[in-house]
Amino acid sequence: MELSTLKTALLVRDLGSFAAVARLLELDASSVSRVIAQLEQDVGFRLFQRSTRSLAPTGEGELYLNRIGPLVEELEAAGDEARMNAVSPRGTLRMTASISFVQECLMPILPEFRTRYPEIDLEILASDANLDLRADGIDLAVRFGQMPQGDWIVSKLMTTSYRVVASPVYLERTGRPAHPGELSERDCIRFAIPGFKTLWQFREKGATDAFSVPVGGATVISNALSIRSAARLGMGVALLPIMLVQRDLERGTLADLFPDHACAAASFDTAAWLLYPSRSYLPRKVRVMIDFLKEHYGRSEV
Amino acid sequence: MELSTLKTALLVRDLGSFAAVARLLELDASSVSRVIAQLEQDVGFRLFQRSTRSLAPTGEGELYLNRIGPLVEELEAAGDEARMNAVSPRGTLRMTASISFVQECLMPILPEFRTRYPEIDLEILASDANLDLRADGIDLAVRFGQMPQGDWIVSKLMTTSYRVVASPVYLERTGRPAHPGELSERDCIRFAIPGFKTLWQFREKGATDAFSVPVGGATVISNALSIRSAARLGMGVALLPIMLVQRDLERGTLADLFPDHACAAASFDTAAWLLYPSRSYLPRKVRVMIDFLKEHYGRSEV
DNA sequence: TTCCATTCGTGCAGATTACGCACGAGTTCA
DNA sequence: TGAACTCGTGCGTAATCTGCACGAATGGAA
Structure with a gap:
């Protein structure tokens, strides 16, 4: 009747499987099995009715688990709050x-x-x-x-906020676009997740209305850091958060194409x-x- | 943060000493010390302020223990009730x-x-x-x-209910008393605990009034079984519960002196x-x- | 004051326990 | 039918716990 035992029993009820609990707790399913068996031995009745592949709480088990659930949570919370009050956080x-x-x-x-x-x-x-x-x-x-x-x-x-950037080498090779609209004809390195549309948003400084530019190109990558690497290597134009390109802009390894425009992938806010x-x-x-x-x-x- | 740990901590608060808890739980004081130390490590602050010889909960410790006390009890009760509901008691x-x-x-x-x-x-x-x-x-x-x-x-x-008994050998040697009052002059084996007076109570069958007889004698024993042994050996007259003399009366190793009287050591009810x-x-x-x-x-x- | 008993804490060796792995029986899904 | 998964059980190892011995400190008794 230890707390860890009760917690695993509650998890078993919630997840409906020993194996799932084992994965969550990062231990072997056999351990979960043994813990539950021991608890059942202790209270004297079966908590879960298990066929080889499915599992459901028994009537008494349900009652017992419902009873101890809130108590265990409260006890956990008490511990957490105590830790919270410790002078140095840990x-x-x-x-x-x-x-x-x-x-x-x-x-x-x-x-x-x-x-x-x-x-x-x-x-x-x-x-x-x-x-x-x-x-x-x-x-x-x-x-x-x-x-x-x-x-x-x-x-x-x-x-x-985002910036549209490209490497100086790339710009030297292809020329620097004068207006965002020209991006439609460029190689734009795009992010490969749903929702990250192939429409880039722009809004001129001082303006209230935004316009969008459909972009295309050979390269689609699912990782922002790789997109930055690709841009650095002159593979095309990229839309990246300032966070990722701040240092490149300062060093000159990437250039901000439209400093006068606010840029966004989907929404400005x-x-x-x-x-x-x-x-x-x-x-x-x-x-x-x-x-x-x-x-x-x-x-x-x- | 196991239940046993918390229970130990609560016991320490209640008993005010590691050593006392150790004696109660039948383990070494060092174990209690280690358990508390571990719990303190876990919550991040000292639960008890201890000088080498005295011990008192700290402020945070007091709060924490007050919080978990009822929870632990509830959890224990839940376990007990579950065990109670088990089909076969255990x-x-x-x-x-x-x-x-x-x-x-x-x-x-x-x-x-x-x-x-x-x-x-x-x-x-x-x-x-x-x-x-x-x-x-x-x-x-x-x-x-x-x-x-x-x-x-x-x-x-x-x-x-009680009976006044003696062994046949003793009765043969000293004669059988005809009335309880004669016991004052006999060797009465008496029980050596306070409250078990040297006044024996009697009430004749059908009568409503009781009378008491002061008894004395050489032998005072603090154990009912030994008193019975002494009576069997003919050391005197004894006042014993029927429970203890039933078989002796049936076998004849002891004789009921006053079958027509109710007997009692202190009170009849x-x-x-x-x-x-x-x-x-x-x-x-x-x-x-x-x-x-x-x-x-x-x-x-x- | 001195001595003795008792307190809590810690190091160490032995014992108990817990754990993961391997394996088996049984079930579900493709 | 077979592959993949479920839960349960031995088994050997590893981690943990326990008791003992000892030390330092304190309070009461002589």
């Missing part, structure tokens, strides 16, 4: 962000974070997929685009958002990471 | 009774109980001391005398009582033991 912080954000924004400031909060263990899931915060036990996520909807708390980290599961309290480890990120990027526009 | 049943009751009444029927409920482990504390049911974690107690007072549930097992801690539910293992005892002794008068 624990494991699971966060996710796009590969490019991790590479370009997170990595440079991580050493400072580790120095400031040595007792926080970081687990960073760099992924361009929109993971399920709850299912994967993620404490904090960074998402780009329009303000996300859903059952979590959203906080704006910074506004993002995009930003970087911080997402975290809605709970009655916010663990201190998450709080300090949010503050840390805002301290570095909160005032900037990238 | 678990460890701790019970206490006087040495003589255990010897004479419990032992003869135990094999049958074990056969009927093989999954119940029995722990029998044979003791003439009135143990603290709660502190010693006792599920069921058998007590003799007048109806006990206190914060527990009391259920009458059977009425008890004594009985054997079953006591169990008052809880909202009654574990099945306790329930079946109560039923089992009543099945064997409930209708009898001993």
